[in-house]
Amino acid sequence: MFQRIVTYFEQQSFGVCTYLAERLKLSTGRVRLFFIYSSFLAVGFPIVFYVLAAFVLDVRRYMRKIRTRIWDL
Known part of the structure; x- marks a missing residue:
């Protein structure tokens, strides 16, 4: 049961920790x-800070989707 909860939050999270860990070359944990x-x-x-970073990352993902759509014309 606990593992299912942890898996759900890892899949539904914003990815802030993962993004920072990849940029700083650290482990996500x-x-x-x-x-x-x-x-x-x-x-x-x-x-x-986490909520603001999640918002910024979400806006960046949204902008990347729009840019690829514009240039695909």
Whole structure:
């Protein structure tokens, strides 16, 4: 049951930790742990950063889809 919940959240997540881990050449698990521990220490500021990063990444994906559609004409 727990594994199904973890799998669901990994598939439905925004991909912020994965993106940062690939850019910084770190493991995804370490970046996730950093967000978890820092959110406890910094009273939620990393959560705000995570949501803003998710929004920016979503907008970038949307813009890439539009660009490929325009140039495919």
